[in-house]
Amino acid sequence: MARAAWRWERRPWWWPSRRPTGRRPSKQPTGWWTDSRRGHPSGRRRSSREGRSGSRGRCPCPGEAVSYHHPPPPPSYCGYCGGPLTERWVEAEGRQRLVCPQGHISYLNPKVIVSVIVEEEGKVLLLRRAIEPRRGYWTFPGGYMEIDESVEECARRESREETGLELELLGLVGIFSRPAPDGPGIVSIVFRGRIVGGKLRPGHEVLEARFVPTDAIPWDELAYDTTRQALESYLAQRGSPIVRP
Ligand SMILES: [Zn+2]
Structure with missing residues (x-):
């Protein structure tokens, strides 16, 4: 050509x-x-x-x-x-x-972000971001994957850094993407997890950490489209209704 x-x-x-x-x-x-x-x-x-x-x-x-x-x-x-x-x-x-x-x-390849939806007594752990982009909006523990770690290691490390909690991963919620040029070129891998140790101690990137009942998720204040997609998939897999306040 x-x-x-x-x-x-x-x-x-x-x-x-x-x-x-x-x-x-x-x-x-x-x-x-x-x-x-x-x-x-x-x-x-x-x-x-x-x-x-x-x-x-x-x-x-x-x-x-x-x-x-x-x-x-x-x-x-x-x-x-x-x-x-x-x-x-x-x-x-x-x-x-x-x-x-x-x-x-x-x-030019996308970057990989790994996150965890942490379950406790029917609630999910949401974090309010203390840093840009999307400061003040809600998401779950997660972050950029390092080149020398596995996705599971990344999920546990980011959760530890942002919440102080040690997690056991229970399974995959899904894989979501924000391709360029409309998005930054990101692949987002989201696990389910449960707490097996540590104490909830939000890191410097977090304004506030809260266990939220699934019928009180702040859908209009979520940080990203992929945050919303992952929570919707998670609720669908649990058979829980999506309740928008
Ligand atoms: Zn060269």
């Missing part, structure tokens, strides 16, 4: 919101793969001047400092060799990709 010439005006939705300046961005991959014991695949070390850049992650919505509900900006440089990434048609995959001069493809 013929490839149209690159034009800024026809950039895809995930392209950085500013024109490229030609200046090398102060951005290098960080994480376990840059651990000195493992070494970066490129063999390159980060210099002290290279930190996280500020402006590229800004949200296009007025008044919002950081992009939370849009996909994050894509990388400018290859994570394997450090070469500049350009948008190219990859025939074998049938879509546009970010490719470096050496042919490494930088895939």
Whole structure:
């Protein structure tokens, strides 16, 4: 298939919101793969001047400092060799990709969030968020999965950090998604769980923790669509009616 010439005006939705300046961005991959014991695949070390850049992650919505509900900006440089990434048609995959001069493809994949609906005496544990995005809205314990843990480990760790509770996971409620470009590009995995230890002690990301009867769930004050979908699935699986106050 013929490839149209690159034009800024026809950039895809995930392209950085500013024109490229030609200046090398102060951005290098960080994480376990840059651990000195493992070494970066490129063999390159980060210099002290290279930190996280500020402006590229800004949200296009007025008044919002950081992009939370849009996909994050894509990388400018290859994570394997450090070469500049350009948008190219990859025939074998049938879509546009970010490719470096050496042919490494930088895939843009969703992030995984793992959460738990904690049951106790017919009630569910809801947390009111103390942090943006959606500060003041209700959700359940959960968060971003780390690359070196399983989904079950993530569910128990996030619950421990946010509530102080040790959980036993009872089963899967469901898997929900908020794809880009309307959402941030997220896959949300939600378990059912019960308390097996610890004490309810909300963490710094939580304004308030409350066990809520299932007929008093604040449907209009839930943080995300996926929060609502998961609670609806959970109630349907329990055979409980959905009561909207
Ligand atoms: Zn490369």
